[in-house]
Every structure is written in structure tokens, then in C-alpha cells.
Amino acid sequence: MTDVNPGLEPVRKALQDLSIEDNPAIVKQKSRDFFWYSPVLKKQLDRVTGDLVVTPRTEDEVIRVLKACFEHDVPVTVRGAGTGNYGQAMPLAGGVVLNLAELNKIKEIGPGRVVCEAGALISAIDDATRPGGQELRLHPSTYRTATIGGFIAGGSGGIGSIRWGGLRDLGNVISARVITMEAEPRILDMTGADLAKVLHAYGTNGVITEVEMPLTAAYDWVDVIAGFDTFMDAARFADALGMQDGILLKELGVISAPIPHDYFLRHRKYLRPDQSVCVMMVAPFAMPALAAFAEHRKADLVYRADTAEADEKKGLPPVFELSWNHTTLRGLRVDSTITYLQILYPYPDQMKKVDAMTKLFGDELPGHLEFVRFDGNVTCFGLPVVRYTSDERLEEIIRLHEEAGCPVFNPHRYTLEEGGMKQTDEQQLAFKRESDPKGLLNPGKMIAWDDPDFDFSADGPFLFQGLR
Amino acid sequence: MTDVNPGLEPVRKALQDLSIEDNPAIVKQKSRDFFWYSPVLKKQLDRVTGDLVVTPRTEDEVIRVLKACFEHDVPVTVRGAGTGNYGQAMPLAGGVVLNLAELNKIKEIGPGRVVCEAGALISAIDDATRPGGQELRLHPSTYRTATIGGFIAGGSGGIGSIRWGGLRDLGNVISARVITMEAEPRILDMTGADLAKVLHAYGTNGVITEVEMPLTAAYDWVDVIAGFDTFMDAARFADALGMQDGILLKELGVISAPIPHDYFLRHRKYLRPDQSVCVMMVAPFAMPALAAFAEHRKADLVYRADTAEADEKKGLPPVFELSWNHTTLRGLRVDSTITYLQILYPYPDQMKKVDAMTKLFGDELPGHLEFVRFDGNVTCFGLPVVRYTSDERLEEIIRLHEEAGCPVFNPHRYTLEEGGMKQTDEQQLAFKRESDPKGLLNPGKMIAWDDPDFDFSADGPFLFQGLR
Numbered sequence: 001m002t003d004v005n006p007g008l009e010p011v012r013k014a015l016q017d018l019s020i021e022d023n024p025a026i027v028k029q030k031s032r033d034f035f036w037y038s039p040v041l042k043k044q045l046d047r048v049t050g051d052l053v054v055t056p057r058t059e060d061e062v063i064r065v066l067k068a069c070f071e072h073d074v075p076v077t078v079r080g081a082g083t084g085n086y087g088q089a090m091p092l093a094g095g096v097v098l099n100l101a102e103l104n105k106i107k108e109i110g111p112g113r114v115v116c117e118a119g120a121l122i123s124a125i126d127d128a129t130r131p132g133g134q135e136l137r138l139h140p141s142t143y144r145t146a147t148i149g150g151f152i153a154g155g156s157g158g159i160g161s162i163r164w165g166g167l168r169d170l171g172n173v174i175s176a177r178v179i180t181m182e183a184e185p186r187i188l189d190m191t192g193a194d195l196a197k198v199l200h201a202y203g204t205n206g207v208i209t210e211v212e213m214p215l216t217a218a219y220d221w222v223d224v225i226a227g228f229d230t231f232m233d234a235a236r237f238a239d240a241l242g243m244q245d246g247i248l249l250k251e252l253g254v255i256s257a258p259i260p261h262d263y264f265l266r267h268r269k270y271l272r273p274d275q276s277v278c279v280m281m282v283a284p285f286a287m288p289a290l291a292a293f294a295e296h297r298k299a300d301l302v303y304r305a306d307t308a309e310a311d312e313k314k315g316l317p318p319v320f321e322l323s324w325n326h327t328t329l330r331g332l333r334v335d336s337t338i339t340y341l342q343i344l345y346p347y348p349d350q351m352k353k354v355d356a357m358t359k360l361f362g363d364e365l366p367g368h369l370e371f372v373r374f375d376g377n378v379t380c381f382g383l384p385v386v387r388y389t390s391d392e393r394l395e396e397i398i399r400l401h402e403e404a405g406c407p408v409f410n411p412h413r414y415t416l417e418e419g420g421m422k423q424t425d426e427q428q429l430a431f432k433r434e435s436d437p438k439g440l441l442n443p444g445k446m447i448a449w450d451d452p453d454f455d456f457s458a459d460g461p462f463l464f465q466g467l468r
Numbered sequence: 469m470t471d472v473n474p475g476l477e478p479v480r481k482a483l484q485d486l487s488i489e490d491n492p493a494i495v496k497q498k499s500r501d502f503f504w505y506s507p508v509l510k511k512q513l514d515r516v517t518g519d520l521v522v523t524p525r526t527e528d529e530v531i532r533v534l535k536a537c538f539e540h541d542v543p544v545t546v547r548g549a550g551t552g553n554y555g556q557a558m559p560l561a562g563g564v565v566l567n568l569a570e571l572n573k574i575k576e577i578g579p580g581r582v583v584c585e586a587g588a589l590i591s592a593i594d595d596a597t598r599p600g601g602q603e604l605r606l607h608p609s610t611y612r613t614a615t616i617g618g619f620i621a622g623g624s625g626g627i628g629s630i631r632w633g634g635l636r637d638l639g640n641v642i643s644a645r646v647i648t649m650e651a652e653p654r655i656l657d658m659t660g661a662d663l664a665k666v667l668h669a670y671g672t673n674g675v676i677t678e679v680e681m682p683l684t685a686a687y688d689w690v691d692v693i694a695g696f697d698t699f700m701d702a703a704r705f706a707d708a709l710g711m712q713d714g715i716l717l718k719e720l721g722v723i724s725a726p727i728p729h730d731y732f733l734r735h736r737k738y739l740r741p742d743q744s745v746c747v748m749m750v751a752p753f754a755m756p757a758l759a760a761f762a763e764h765r766k767a768d769l770v771y772r773a774d775t776a777e778a779d780e781k782k783g784l785p786p787v788f789e790l791s792w793n794h795t796t797l798r799g800l801r802v803d804s805t806i807t808y809l810q811i812l813y814p815y816p817d818q819m820k821k822v823d824a825m826t827k828l829f830g831d832e833l834p835g836h837l838e839f840v841r842f843d844g845n846v847t848c849f850g851l852p853v854v855r856y857t858s859d860e861r862l863e864e865i866i867r868l869h870e871e872a873g874c875p876v877f878n879p880h881r882y883t884l885e886e887g888g889m890k891q892t893d894e895q896q897l898a899f900k901r902e903s904d905p906k907g908l909l910n911p912g913k914m915i916a917w918d919d920p921d922f923d924f925s926a927d928g929p930f931l932f933q934g935l936r
């Protein structure tokens with residue numbers, strides 16, 4: 001690093017009684033997320049690091065950090081557990097990494113709701129609410145390590161979305177406390193439609209310190225795996241199962257052969273190499289209905305946790321750790337050259353589109369679907385494994401999907417726009433003008449702020465000047 | 469009654485230690501349901517009565533009744549609380565009315581499930597499960613009086629169907645204990661796909677004595693009423709709200725002006741005569757999201773229980789008693805000449821079809837929609853008020869709906885087929901052959917049993933010979 005930010009020293013001094021880390025190796029480690037799932041981001045972001053990691057323990061300490069950094073023009077990038085895959089928490093312009101891991105109190109639990117600080121682990125929230133028979137509606141596959149604030153600021157949905165839709169849907173976050181990046185930081189309580197200003201904004205326009213989340217009934221979800229001769233058989237089974245309003249599921253995913261056998265090492269004994277699977281989390285009392293549905297559709301339940309021996313279950317990860325981006329993670333452990341995509345197959349033609357893409361790409365993109373409710377309908381995202389050969393081919397694969405009417409949420413881009421809807425979120429931009437007038441929060445992630453005239457249809461990604 | 473069934477006396481003798489009622493006035497009262505919502509059924513069924521009412525207190529007593537009646541060829545019509553509208557519980561051939569009201573024990577409550585006897589009141593089940601934070605998924609608007617067995621054998625869905633679909637959906641009933649009508653009655657435990665044999669079979673092929681039902685999280689649901697200038701504005705609001713996966717609702721109905729003002733007497737103060745309404749039951753923690761959604765859609769929340777004064781709420785019925793067939797009931801109390809229909813507006817054209825029917829019939833059929841999940845999609849049933857003029861016009865109204873692609877579940881017919889899908893349910897018929905070889909259970913309700921060649925396309929209803 002050659003251009004040392006002159007504000008760093010005064011910031012360090014102002015915050016000297018806080019928990020501050022400046023050991024470069026540790027700071028670099030705390031500046032990373034799971035961007036390296038993407039060979040493209042790996043090249044672009046591998047050297048990115050902050051200058052200091054500050055770990056506040058209270059909201060007052062958060063405010064002190066923001067105030068000091070505002071005064072001295074030091075960028076601040078908020079971090080939960082760093083389990084994002086889009087470089088969400090990577091400090092492109094250096095400065096302070098604001099690590100919220102210790103702002104993690106669970107403050108209040110009521111019927112259908114929990115209030116907790118942003119750094120609370122998602123699994124810790126469930127541990128606190130389960131004795132009362134409640135749990136969070138939604139969680140990522142990184143359930144055991146991710147924070148609730150990181151999920152809300154950087155994620156969109158996951159396990160539970162087959163029932164509840166995504167985080168962006170009204171009602172899936174009740175309220176959030178947001179601190180602005182100003183000379184005198186304001187504390188805003190956001191609810192209803194206002195939440196869209198800060199959800200999935202990567203912390204570019206405010207620091208979420210506390211959230212109120214809806215809870216739902218907690219059950220001892222039964223892990224189930226069904227095996228199929230073809231990927232499309234598995235996909236059609238899941239597509240029909242997702243439409244069963246009475247069968248309570250928390251997860252419904254489909255993974256094409258040979259991925260399950262090749263990458264799910266501890267489940268391999270249940271699977272043939274040529275078998276595609278549907279993975280499910282099923283409410284215990286829904287198992288008779290699920291079994292009836294599977295029998296009717298001639299699906300072979302190769303594993304069900306409710307009838308498995310305790311010994312047998314002991315060595316197995318939960319099926320949610322075979323799903324969403326854990327599918328990719330398990331693949332990367334076996335073959336570090338693969339990567340993935342995130343695709344939406346819009347309702348009502350999702351099966352036709354999945355079939356067409358499966359035929360087009362064959363084993364270059366072994367299929368992986370995650371079924372969700374999306375705008376009130378049941379459809380699926382695709383998170384196929386990509387047998388990566390070059391950036392050019394990856395771009396072509398993306399283009400072919402989009403030309404076929406399957407929008408790609410490109411996980412090989414670190415900006416909100418390119419990883420999302422390829423357009424400016426005017427509401428988030430307008431809020432950033434109010435809440436972060438100096439543009440110090442997570443710089444380089446909102447193209448609309450840095451380059452309002454950026455042409456999304458042009459070739460090539462947005463390149464943030466701060467990427468050193 | 470002239471043809472006295474010679475089996476009655478031996479049956480009475482065999483069951484003399486049971487609770488038996490033969491006072492004709494009481495027997496007649498216990499032979500009736502809410503068939504009189506229909507002017508057609510009123511004419512046909514008004515004189516229908518059983519001969520004896522037997523009220524067993526245990527399953528063993530049920531078996532004794534069935535055994536005795538089988539031996540002596542006495543018909544048996546099972547009855548819950550008699551809140552059906554299709555004459556489900558009316559004993560067309562006389563004989564024994566098997567009143568299950570005292571077979572009402574709640575036997576077991578676990579996470580997500582309750583086991584109870586068929587005669588348990590739905591509200592009593594919820595009273596027992598609510599202290600543990602659980603309640604039934606679905607209930608009819610006759611929540612306070614209906615039994616769970618009656619709901620399952622004679623109903624199809626209701627409050628809660630916007631979340632869970634209908635009773636016929638796999639998983640919405642976990643299991644049922646069914647007693648057959650044979651020389652030696654068998655006890656069958658039915659689960660999964662088998663349940664379709666006895667659900668909504670009006671007790672024509674077995675006596676359900678016990679059920680296991682799924683439970684869901686119980687909340688203090690907030691009654692909300694939104695007012696609109698037109699029926700279609702209200703309908704489009706509800707149609708969009710039903711697609712909000714994150715806003716937890718238990719009820720979502722729409723009722724056209726002038727019905728709310730004219731018939732909802734205790735809510736009249738909140739309503740203009742020309743106002744159509746959307747009635748909702750909303751989870752308390754979803755109220756900020758609901759309010760945001762309403763504001764965005766410019767809906768006027770004329771009543772919300774969470775901000776109403778205690779005094780104000782005291783005199784008001786719950787909104788579920790403005791919905792489903794309680795809408796009709798409130799209408800009948802004000803104007804006994806009205807009746808109603810039950811229509812399905814199939815997804816995805818439900819709004820277009822509702823609009824077309826609204827334009828076609830105007831104030832002859834003030835609109836009433838109930839939004840539900842149906843085969844995985846959100847759509848609506850219509851239960852319009854019908855300003856009845858003649859049977860012929862009623863038939864014409866039904867025909868016009870069916871010609872427009874809106875199937876009618878005709879509540880002016882007492883048979884399973886005519887009130888349902890206008891076709892034989894082969895599975896229920898096959899099961900009746902096994903379980904009721906003499907055809908003694910609720911005679912006259914399954915056309916396929918009595919007249920396999922009945923022509924559903926011909927004019928006029930099926931006329932059961934036993935109708936005296």
C-alpha cells in the first residue's frame with residue numbers, strides 16, 4: 001500500500017480505547033469474504049485489504065467510529081462474518097473494516113418476532129428462540145457462521161424461501177436501526193417500505209446495528225434426499241412438490257448428477273454416480289404426506305433422517321449444507337477449478353427454461369436449482385456448477401442465459417448493480433445522498449454513486465478506481 | 469312418516485344403554501344443517517328427518533351403533549354440529565342420526581400436531597393448543613360451533629386457506645381413524661393418499677372417529693378492514709396482497725358494496741354505503757408491512773383492531789365472522805330472500821373473470837371473494853350474494869359462470885357430485901364398496917352409488933328415491 005490515508009492516524013487516536021486491529025495479516029484476513037468462489041473476483045479482489053479493523057461492542061462505539069471516520073475522510077466497510085460471495089464486505093478503498101461480530105446481543109423475543117443486534121449469529125438467534133418454539137423464517141446455508149446483519153445487508157434469501165420468499169419481500173424484516181455516516185450520525189428506525197433503502201445495499205448507505213425479524217414455528221426439520229435417474233425428473237418432482245400448499249417444507253433443492261455423488265462425500269453411500277437428487281427439509285408431521293407424494297410420483301427416498309439410525313446420522317452434515325452455495329463450496333473442495341452462477345428461471349415457464357439450458361450446456365453446467373416463492377409464485381433459482389474454462393466463456397454462458405429470458409444475478413461482479421438488476425436503485429442512491437454525503441461507506445460497490453453514466457450494456461465490468 | 473323401518477326397534481333395544489333421543493321435534497332439529505341457505509334445498513329437504521338420534525361417548529359405542537344398524541339394515545347419517553350448507557348431514561332415508569358431539573376428547577398435542585376425537589369443537593381444539601403457542605391451520609367461519617370431524621367430512625377449507633390451501637391438499641390432515649359399516653366394523657388408520665377416500669365424503673363410506681391435524685403457530689391475529697370505492701379496486705388489492713409471501717395473513721376476503729354497510733350491522737359505523745371492503749386477519753408483527761403495502765396501494769384502512777379502543781372492539785364480531793359463509797348468514801338475517809353461490813375463479817385469469825362476472829350480473833350478484841392458495845397458486849373463490857328470483861334464473865346464473873370458465877360448486881345440490889366436480893370420485897366409490905357394502909351410510913349423497921348412469925349434463929338435479 002503506497003497511498004496511506006492521512007486520516008488513519010487521527011482515527012486510530014480517536015478510537016484508541018476501542019478494540020482495534022492493525023496487524024496486516026489479520027486485517028487482510030478480516031477484509032475478505034467468499035469472493036474467491038469466482039475466478040473473476042479472485043483476480044480482481046485478492047489483494048484488497050483494509051487498514052484497520054475496528055470491532056465495536058455497542059452502538060455508541062459504532063457511532064464513534066463513524067463520526068471519527070467522517071471527520072477524517074476514512075472509508076468504512078461494514079462486515080458481519082464475511083460469508084458473502086459477491087465481495088460485499090471487501091474494502092475496495094481500504095480504510096476501516098467495521099467488524100460487527102461483537103455487536104451481537106439478542107435483546108427481545110416475542111410471539112413471531114425477535115430483536116437483536118446486527119452481529120448476532122443466525123444460529124445463535126435460533127438457539128435463543130427455539131426453547132420458545134420459534135425460529136427465523138430464512139437463513140443462508142452459512143447458518144452456523146453468518147450474522148443476521150450480514151444476511152440482510154448482503155443476502156437475498158435461502159433456506160426458508162420456499163415458504164416465505166426473499167428478504168426483500170415486505171414482512172420478512174420487520175424493522176432495522178440504521179446509523180448514518182455524517183458529522184453527527186443519526187439513528188434511524190426504519191420499517192415498512194423504507195427498509196428497501198438499506199436491505200441488500202451492502203452497507204453502502206448506512207450501518208445496520210439492530211434488526212427486528214419475524215419468527216415462525218420451529219420444528220425438528222427432517223432431512224430427506226430423493227434420487228432420480230435424470231436431472232429433469234428431479235426438477236419436475238421438486239416443481240410439483242413446491243406447489244403442495246399443505247406439505248410444510250423449509251428447503252427444496254435439486255442437484256444434477258454427477259455433483260451429489262462426486263461432491264457430497266459423506267452422503268456418497270446413499271447415491272449412485274448417475275443419480276440426480278432432490279434435497280428437502282420437511283416438517284416431521286408432514287412426513288406421511290411427503291412419503292405419499294413421493295410414492296405417487298415414483299420418487300425414491302434414498303435418505304430420510306426420521307428413519308435413519310443415530311449412528312448413521314452422526315457423520316452427516318445437515319442437508320441445508322448441501323444446498324444453496326454450500327453445493328458450490330463442496331464442489332470447490334473437490335475441484336478448485338469450478339465456479340457457479342445465480343440465475344432466475346421466471347414463473348410460469350421455469351421447467352421449460354431449465355430444460356432448455358440443461359440441453360444447451362450439458363455437463364459444462366451441471367444443474368442446481370433452489371425452489372422459492374418469488375412474487376407469490378413458486379419458481380426456482382439456478383445455481384449451476386460451472387466447469388470454468390475462461391472469463392470469455394463465462395460471459396458467453398451468462399449472455400446465453402439472459403438471451404433465453406433467464407436473468408443472471410452475476411456472482412462474478414462486486415457491484416450492487418452488476419450483481420443484481422443491472423440498473424440503478426434510485427431509492428438506495430437517494431438515501432445514500434442523505435446518509436453518506438461523503439461517499440465513505442463501502443466505496444466502489446454502488447456504480448450509480450461513482451459513475452452515473454455507466455453503460456451496463458457495454459462489454460466488461462465496472463472498474464472501481466480505488467482497486468489498487 | 470309412514471314406512472317405519474322395521475330395524476329401528478331392534479336397534480333401539482340393542483343400544484338401550486346408550487344416549488338415544490326419539491322425541492320427534494328434537495330428532496328433526498338434530499337432522500338439520502344450514503341447507504336452508506339455499507331456497508332450492510329448502511324446498512327439497514325441509515321435511516327430512518331421522519328416526520333416532522344416538523350420541524355415542526366412545527369409539528366402542530360408535531362401533532356398537534354401526535354393528536346394530538348393519539344387522540338391522542338401518543341407515544346411519546353422521547353428524548357433527550350440523551353447520552354444513554349442502555345438506556351434508558341430512559338423513560335422506562331416515563334411520564339413525566349418529567351425533568358425534570360428545571365424542572370430543574382432545575387426546576394428544578405435540579409440536580405441529582394434535583390428535584382429537586371427531587366431535588371436538590374446532591374452537592375447543594384451539595383453546596387447548598393455544599397455551600402452547602399452536603393453533604389449527606384451517607377453520608370454517610363457524611369456528612365457534614363446528615366440529616373438526618364435520619369440517620373434514622363436509623368442508624373444504626376456509627379461514628387459513630390463503631396460507632395453507634384446502635383440506636384436500638396432502639398434509640392438511642395427517643391421519644384419520646375410520647370405522648367401517650360392516651357386520652364386524654373394522655377400524656382403519658388412514659394417512660397420506662388414502663385420506664382422499666374419506667375427506668369430503670359426507671360420511672358416506674366410513675365414520676371418522678378421530679383425526680390427527682397439523683398445527684401452526686398461533687398469533688393474536690389482527691382484524692383489519694380496508695375500504696374501497698369499487699369492488700374491483702378491493703379485489704385487485706386483495707389479489708396483490710395475497711401474492712406477498714412475507715406478509716402473514718390468515719384470512720383475505722373481499723365483499724362488494726352495498727353488502728358490508730347493509731349486512732355488517734355492527735361494523736356499519738366504519739363504512740360508507742357505497743364502500744366495498746377487503747377483510748383481513750394479519751399477524752401482529754406483520755402490521756407495519758401490511759400498513760406499508762396498503763399505503764403504497766392507496767388503500768384506506770377503515771378499521772384495524774390493533775389501534776382500536778377496547779370499548780370499540782367489544783361489540784364487534786371477529787372479521788372471520790364476516791367472511792366465507794358468515795357473509796351470507798349476515799345477509800340472510802337482514803334479507804331472507806337472498807342466497808349465494810360458490811365459484812372458483814381459476815388462476816391466472818381470476819381478476820379478468822371476476823371483472824367479467826361483475827359486469828354481467830351487477831347488483832343481482834353483489835361480489836364476495838375469498839382468496840386462497842389452490843394447487844400452489846393464489847386465486848379466489850367467489851361466494852357472491854345472489855338476489856334470488858327463481859330456480860330457473862339461479863340455474864342460468866350457474867350456467868353463465870361455467871360457460872365463462874368459472875366452475876361452480878353448487879350449494880343448491882345435496883349430492884357430493886353435483887356440489888363438487890360433477891363427476892364420480894372413483895376412489896371414494898371403490899372405498900364405499902368395501903366399507904359400506906349395504907349402502908347404509910348417509911344414503912342418497914353419492915350419486916355414483918345409487919345411479920351410476922346419471923347424466924350430469926342433463927337438466928335438473930339427482931333426485932334420491934328416499935326423499936319422502
